[in-house]
Amino acid sequence: SQQGEEDPQALSIQEGENATMNCSYKTSINNLQWYRQNSGRGLVHLILIRSNEREKHSGRLRVTLDTSKKSSSLLITASRAADTASYFCATLADTGNQFYFGTGTSLTVIP
Amino acid sequence: EAQVTQNPRYLITVTGKKLTVTCSQNMNHEYMSWYRQDPGLGLRQIYYSMNVEVTDKGDVPEGYKVSRKEKRNFPLILESPSPNQTSLYFCASSDYRIPLGEQYFGPGTRLTVT
Numbered sequence: 001s002q003q004g005e006e007d008p009q010a011l012s013i014q015e016g017e018n019a020t021m022n023c024s025y026k027t028s029i030n031n032l033q034w035y036r037q038n039s040g041r042g043l044v045h046l047i048l049i050r051s052n053e054r055e056k057h058s059g060r061l062r063v064t065l066d067t068s069k070k071s072s073s074l075l076i077t078a079s080r081a082a083d084t085a086s087y088f089c090a091t092l093a094d095t096g097n098q099f100y101f102g103t104g105t106s107l108t109v110i111p
Numbered sequence: 112e113a114q115v116t117q118n119p120r121y122l123i124t125v126t127g128k129k130l131t132v133t134c135s136q137n138m139n140h141e142y143m144s145w146y147r148q149d150p151g152l153g154l155r156q157i158y159y160s161m162n163v164e165v166t167d168k169g170d171v172p173e174g175y176k177v178s179r180k181e182k183r184n185f186p187l188i189l190e191s192p193s194p195n196q197t198s199l200y201f202c203a204s205s206d207y208r209i210p211l212g213e214q215y216f217g218p219g220t221r222l223t224v225t
Contacts, residue, residue: 003152003153003155003170004153006153030211031211031212033213033214035216040199040219040221041218041219042115042201042216042217042218042219043154043201043203043214043216044216045213045214045215048212048213088153088154090154090214092211097142097159097161097167097211098156098159098169098170099144099156099159099211099214100156100170101146101153101154101155101156102153103151103152103153104153
């Protein structure tokens with residue numbers, strides 16, 4: 001399987017703190033995307049980073065990509081209770097049109 | 112409103128009884144895909160379609176069929192469902208550019224096979 005892994009599996013923080021989650025993947029990629037999923041609902045796209053980029057920002061989100069280590073991290077700054085959700089990374093393989101998702105990080109932000 | 116719709120949202124069925132889960136998108140996207148989500152395994156791609164009449168296997172295609180006769184619709188067919196296909200299913204679509212960008216997901220279909 002080409003599925004990636006995320007670390008940690010679960011994360012619990014206080015409101016206002018920063019949350020960092022990591023994603024490791026197995027193949028060469030074209031781009032890497034992060035998605036958010038509220039309990040049992042559809043995924044929502046957060047941010048995309050291309051293989052030739054190292055860092056990208058969007059609002060309170062910061063994504064880094066290290067293709068030599070096949071890893072990415074998502075930082076959410078100044079977290080809010082509404083950020084409570086599961087977060088998934090997804091890679092687009094550079095050999096085709098398939099997406100591979102990580103196993104997800106469950107984030108709980110305590111008010 | 113741009114959206115991906117799936118029906119039904121919840122389905123309980125018995126082993127061997129053929130079923131179809133419909134997926135439709137109103138964004139004129141070329142790329143559509145089906146995923147299943149299981150606890151601890153994240154999302155795994157079942158099938159995807161680059162355009163009308165073009166479909167390809169994903170990571171876990173066994174036991175599933177798809178068709179893409181129209182651009183907006185991408186139904187998932189389980190000819191003979193088995194209990195190991197009990198899962199949460201998501202349809203997604205994406206605007207076909209090289210490379211593919213963000214995917215838009217439907218609300219999910221929770222399937223239970225007894």
